[in-house]
Amino acid sequence: MNKLAPMVCALLCLIVCGCGGGGGSNSPSVTPTTTNDFAGTWNGDWTDSTLDQKGSLHLFIDASGNVSGSSYNSTLKVTATVVGTISSQGTITATYTYPDALYTTSGTVAINDLGHMTGKLPGCLNGVQIGTTTLDLVHSP
Secondary structure, eight states: OTTHHHHHHHHHHHHHHHTSOOOGGGSOOOOOOOOOTTOEEEEEEEEETTTTEEEEEEEEEOTTOEEEEEEEETTTTEEEEEEEEEOTTOEEEEEEEETTEEEEEEEEOEEOTTSEEEEEEEEEETTEEEEEEEEEEEEEO
């Protein structure tokens, strides 16, 4: 029986060590996701002192930086649909489609110390810069 004990002990060690499980290729892989800091819903005001116009802006930005929403020009009493993109660094390009005009803007926005999205963006009508839009948007939960 003494000869059998070392063999059983060695076999037991092999079983325990063999089941330590490194996981190998059967372990699920975790892919880190990146989120655009601007993702979410934003609401607020815009002004254009060059054109003496103002209004409100409602934007939804997804995690990939796709922008959609609407803008109301309270001076001219018209609403536009807004589509565009924004990078995680704040570079934004947007197209505002009004009933009788296509307005485009591009530039850089930032999130300030109060958590507002702010920026001054040159605006173009038919490819010609006609004003500068100042934004102050608040992130909505």
